[in-house]
Amino acid sequence: MAMANFMDRAASAASRVLTNFKVSAFEDRLAAQVIEVSFDGAAVQSPEGRASLDMIIRLLSRLYPTIALLPLDAKAKDHAPILEFLAKSINPEIELAKTRKAVTVSVVVGSSPSRTKCPTFFIGSDGWRAKLSSRGLIGSGESMNPFGAGAASCFAAANVFRTVFADQLDQGDADELIDLSMLTYAQGTPDSGPSFEGTDIGETHLVGLGAIGNGAIWALARAVGLKGSLRLVDHEEVDLSNLQRYVLAGQCDVGSPKADLARAALADTVLEVSAHCAKWDVYVSDRNDWMFERVAVGLDNAPDRIAVQGALPKWIVNAWTQELDLGVSRHGFDDGRACLACLYLPHAKEKDEDEKMAEELKMPEAQQEIRDLLQTNRPVDVGFVERVAKAFDIPSEALKEFVGQSVRSFHQRAICGGIVMRLTDGAQSVRAVVPMSFQSALAGIMLAADLVKHASGLLNLQTTSTRINLLRPLASHLHDPKAKDPSGRCICADEDFLAAYRRKYRSCRAP
Known part of the structure; x- marks a missing residue:
């Protein structure tokens, strides 16, 4: 088992939403998790079920170093290698656990009951409708509509995250039941909605x-x-x-x-x-x-x-x-x-890129120098990198790999990418919003x-904007x-x- 080689960026994202954040504690928490994805032949044979499975693997594999795939019948076992390949293509070092004993959170896609006693989220869809329940099975529809199926997986991944980091989230309780129409963004819609085939x-x-x-x-x-x-x-x-x-x-x-x-x-x-x-x-x-x-x-x-x-x-x-x-x-x-x-x-007056970059590199006195580097696209030299390391009180060797890169690339990877945050164990936060x-x-x-x-x-909404907060239970009113x-x-x-x-x-x- 190993963290993904882009984990610094994942830590940057988590640092924006978790209280009392430290990189080391964050990675320790992730390492302790075994996230199970349980599925059956009914899910595999359903276009919506396959879409949900595909999306949930794409989401979970980007954060958790251990996933347990649990196919529940022969058809599901035939589909498991596809999901395993997908997970490995994202994080080659991910552990695909074969045991269920250590499962900490489970996601269930299909019509077969869960075999685990840990927090479990059952997901499914019916056309435009995205469904999630913490109580029991849902099942997946037979349409070629991916919107409900994909959204259901996003709701599931959000609930897994809120469960794992519940003590570091404000009002981050898990959802008990979601039945949201991606057509109207209303809950409890009784039917799957019209087809868009031929559009x-x-x-x-x-x-x-x-x-x-x-x-x-x-x-x-x-x-x-x-x-x-x-x-x-x-x-x-x-x-x-x-x-x-x-x-x-x-x-x-x-x-x-x-x-x-x-x-x-x-x-x-x-x-x-x-x-x-x-x-x-x-x-x-x-x-x-x-x-x-x-x-x-x-x-x-x-x-x-x-x-x-x-x-x-x-x-x-x-x-x-x-x-x-x-x-x-x-x-x-x-x-x-x-x-x-x-x-x-x-x-209000927006700060120029060079001013914001100078502040985030903790070298406001170097704004003109950074402006010149941006305009000429000249690479940063050893001296520049060493000054940045000194400003953050970190070893200069940790940033030497960026010598010869553009200042924009250096800033993007070292600061926004979370490398400096990791080296300071979260003490130096990332200002940029990383979802x-x-x-x-x-x-x-x-x-x-x-x-x-x-x-x-089919778009009959009279409202300009619709917004959703995935870090809290789904609100009853989403229109703005x-x-x-x-x-x-x-x-x-x-x-x-x-x-x-x-x-x-x-x-x-x-x-």
């Missing part, structure tokens, strides 16, 4: 293929029956630290363009998929057609989201994660509601679900209307932008 997504853009984008692609790859064009836009490559929460990524994907990883995941669909390794503004400037019918946004910062809105897409769906919750928001432009830019307009894998995955599934609902005419920015500074209050939007889409009504 044409037209020309849809997915911008940002990070953790949220991975969750969205995972769902779209399993949403059988979709047709149309999907344009994937992201300029970055997969970094080792990304494996902490990128549900599509395994060890072999490190160094690959994120757009290529997403395109490969969609290879078995009938969607016309194109991958564009570029920033959004570059992609837009190189594009002859400025009409954007539908844009799904999985970006991680406000300026980039505002830039997407500035291109005046006809309709936008945006997903986000933050320290405590996650969500999805829906935006027209000329409809009297909040546009995407309304939600992200700065209300847990189940948070990012659910946000991505919600993004894909709302995209499909909009394309199929979100008002337009009242300052009048947003582009949706500018008559020139409104006129341009109307000209672009004059042949059809605004969404």
